[in-house]
Amino acid sequence: MSVTVDDELWSAVGDPTRRRMLDLMLADGFGTATSLSDRLPVTRQAVAKHLGVLHRVGLVHATPSGRERRYEVDEEQLARATAQLASVGASWDARLHRIKRIAEAIQRDREN
Amino acid sequence: MSVTVDDELWSAVGDPTRRRMLDLMLADGFGTATSLSDRLPVTRQAVAKHLGVLHRVGLVHATPSGRERRYEVDEEQLARATAQLASVGASWDARLHRIKRIAEAIQRDREN
């Protein structure tokens, strides 16, 4: 119970745009504000703000390279985030054993 | 990739207060706006709004009982939510195999 989740980390990962940014950075290895905004339906400035919060919670770290700032995912911190996701899911599973089977069925279902 | 996550469901579960409300309702079987607000650091109206969004995405359903409205968790819908959490975590894990080991270590670590 009480789940003891780091709300900051969770809410950082909670935003759909930030999740897609993390996806892109993981796929490409790194990302800049403009490169990410090219592949997202938001402006560079919006991406820059998101990079700011991701950086503040430590999910990414930046390295200036020439006139651009390259951001890449901090693997360990992301691992902590995924651990928290799993933890919350597990806590709910524990409460309702029935859920577990349904969740697994859905999981298997949407496995691509 | 592209994760195809239902952003509405995710963001419904993304709010810390709503997560605690789900916890409480799971623990007690049901909850009303006032009963939940008694055990949370927010007002009844805030809780009522949250119950509204949870109801809108189908995570809870309400049954009027006398002068109070009892809300209880829709197990199947919550199972879908947890499945999505697991799905996103899995997608990130898949990208960085290194993460998996670290995540498991943390998971084991905070197992209570």
Place this chain on the structure above:
DNA sequence: GTCTCGCGCAACCGATGGTTGCGTGTGGCG
């Protein structure tokens, strides 16, 4: 029959995700 409890509606406030607009420095290149 009245009083109280639980609820819904409305106005308001601060934070946040998003936008546009502008100024600036660095790098490529004629």
Place this chain on the structure above:
DNA sequence: CGCCACACGCAACCATCGGTTGCGCGAGAC
């Protein structure tokens, strides 16, 4: 060498959202 363009940061502004206070109302308890 000098200039242009690109990537960035800063600032103002807007809508939405989580939260609050304040109100009125209807159903239950006494």
